[in-house]
Amino acid sequence: QLLTPERSIHVQQAIGSEIMMVLDVCIDSRASETETRAAMERTHRWALRSLAARDEGSDVQALFAIVQGGVHPTLRAESAAFLIDHPFDGFAIGGLAVGESNEEREAMTELAAAKLPPDKPRYLMGVGLPVDLLEAVRRGVDLFDCILPTKMAQQGHAFTFEGPMRVTRQEHRLSDEPLDGACDCSVCSRFSRAYLH
Numbered sequence: 001q002l003l004t005p006e007r008s009i010h011v012q013q014a015i016g017s018e019i020m021m022v023l024d025v026c027i028d029s030r031a032s033e034t035e036t037r038a039a040m041e042r043t044h045r046w047a048l049r050s051l052a053a054r055d056e057g058s059d060v061q062a063l064f065a066i067v068q069g070g071v072h073p074t075l076r077a078e079s080a081a082f083l084i085d086h087p088f089d090g091f092a093i094g095g096l097a098v099g100e101s102n103e104e105r106e107a108m109t110e111l112a113a114a115k116l117p118p119d120k121p122r123y124l125m126g127v128g129l130p131v132d133l134l135e136a137v138r139r140g141v142d143l144f145d146c147i148l149p150t151k152m153a154q155q156g157h158a159f160t161f162e163g164p165m166r167v168t169r170q171e172h173r174l175s176d177e178p179l180d181g182a183c184d185c186s187v188c189s190r191f192s193r194a195y196l197h
Helices: 005-014 033-056 073-083 102-115 130-138 148-154 186-190
Strands: 019-021 062-067 090-093 122-125 143-145 157-160 163-166
Touching (some): 005 019, 033 062, 033 073, 102 122, 102 130
Parallel strands (some): 019 062, 062 090, 090 122, 122 143
16 A cells, blocks of 8 residues: 555545645654654645645645754744645654654644644654643643553553552452542542442
């Protein structure tokens, strides 16, 4: 199967994605500046091809571009500057959470978010721990996605205001306590730790 920017858009249109993403090149965030520039420039070319493919079809679905640049501040700024000159509906900050430190990720997120229009959604790809979400919101991010909360839930972990909890532990087997006493969500107000166990 050959996945082109155009085919990617056509597939996303066919399945009715509310938010479509351009096809991008995501490499290790710590790759050399030369490698990172090549991936970023290909992402830019693909973004424009994705935009043209979307314009051939319906514009009911939002199309987001993806800011790349690894942990190289100059490239991140250059990528954002290039993409905001085109009529995308929102902007993703991609190529992070793939090898860099938390400090590097937070710095690149802040830099990219500051360069993007505040009146369009700014989306950080692939980040899902509660503390990471709070740090990203603090830096100007509006949207997130990540497989991590789902994978952790499948392994019996839950996020609480006290920190992560493994509900499959024996100590919760007979507990009538809520998952999190400080939370009034439907899970915490309706189900005991024993039930979740």
